[in-house]
Amino acid sequence: MHDKPRKSKELLVLQSLHPRMNLSLEEKQHFENLEKGYQGEITFYHQLKEYPFKHQLILYDLLLISNKTEFQVDSLLVRKNKIYLLEIKNFEGDFYIQQDKWYVASNGKEIRNPLLQLKRSEFLLQHLLQQWGYNVSIEPYIIFINPEFTLYQAPLHQPFIFRSQLNRFFKKLQASDLATTQKEKALTAKLVANHREHSSNERLPQYEYEQLEKGMVCSCCSGMLTYLNYKMTLCKKCGRQENLEAALMRNVREFHLLFPERKITLNAIYDWCKIISSKKTVRRILKNNLILIPRKKYSYYLFEK
Numbered sequence: 148m149h150d151k152p153r154k155s156k157e158l159l160v161l162q163s164l165h166p167r168m169n170l171s172l173e174e175k176q177h178f179e180n181l182e183k184g185y186q187g188e189i190t191f192y193h194q195l196k197e198y199p200f201k202h203q204l205i206l207y208d209l210l211l212i213s214n215k216t217e218f219q220v221d222s223l224l225v226r227k228n229k230i231y232l233l234e235i236k237n238f239e240g241d242f243y244i245q246q247d248k249w250y251v252a253s254n255g256k257e258i259r260n261p262l263l264q265l266k267r268s269e270f271l272l273q274h275l276l277q278q279w280g281y282n283v284s285i286e287p288y289i290i291f292i293n294p295e296f297t298l299y300q301a302p303l304h305q306p307f308i309f310r311s312q313l314n315r316f317f318k319k320l321q322a323s324d325l326a327t328t329q330k331e332k333a334l335t336a337k338l339v340a341n342h343r344e345h346s347s348n349e350r351l352p353q354y355e356y357e358q359l360e361k362g363m364v365c366s367c368c369s370g371m372l373t374y375l376n377y378k379m380t381l382c383k384k385c386g387r388q389e390n391l392e393a394a395l396m397r398n399v400r401e402f403h404l405l406f407p408e409r410k411i412t413l414n415a416i417y418d419w420c421k422i423i424s425s426k427k428t429v430r431r432i433l434k435n436n437l438i439l440i441p442r443k444k445y446s447y448y449l450f451e452k
């Protein structure tokens with residue numbers, strides 16, 4: 148489950164809300180940052196996949212608690228007696244460092260120093276491992292995944308890996324891919340078992356069912372879909388045609404994500420997805436994909452656990 152990067156709940160919710168309501172400027176900015184961060188992780192994931200490892204155990208997107216403090220790690224490479232703690236940054240453009248502070252070159256705006264975040268994660272992870280009785284050394288790095296990123300006045304001997312150095316880094320890892328033991332496997336399982344699904348730092352916008360635009364959202368461009376025929380939908384924005392069943396189920400999952408307390412009933416989905424005029428069609432698709440809980444008046448559906 149942690150073998151590839153995952154979208155955070157925050158990102159999923161914002162992605163679903165974005166085409167259905169007006170987000171504030173701040174929310175939009177936050178959404179773009181999360182989206183960009185996720186794209187960076189996906190790029191890293193694909194790059195790393197080019198280098199098959201025999202023994203290395205790889206974990207993505209863990210949210211852990213140590214010392215009563217929550218911290219998130221983008222990627223951990225668990226190896227024999229060593230863990231690589233990797234923070235992936237998808238910064239784009241020119242930046243510079245001045246007296247330990249980081250700035251965007253174009254406007255001089257200060258950004259949060261990613262080194263401090265890395266050190267904090269390293270400290271908290273170390274603490275957690277010690278608490279669990281593991282004596283493992285941690286090697287932390289920030290991976291700057293974007294090829295359009297330049298950092299001026301970057302001091303030497305920092306735990307930075309720039310895009311131009313990534314292949315060399317992977318080759319180095321490949322050359323030292325020692326067989327892992329039961330100890331590393333147990334540690335990996337323990338890390339996964341201690342992962343938290345929900346962050347206490349989630350910043351979700353306020354929203355109500357009534358205020359959201361109903362209809363089905365395109366998976367490619369977030370435009371609204373129109374009904375083409377009993378099998379297909381059409382996005383008028385990007386022109387993509389999508390199978391009606393797949394599109395409907397994606398929008399049912401969105402409904403469930405945004406309103407977990409609401410029951411998935413035929414009427415609820417009929418109203419949410421709006422563009423399908425035949426209730427029979429909606430019922431057929433729900434029955435095909437979900438578990439029906441029959442009730443006299445309002446039967447409802449559940450996702451398979």
Ligand SMILES: [Zn+2]
Pocket residue numbers: 365366367368369370382383384385386387
């Ligand atoms: Zn589209």
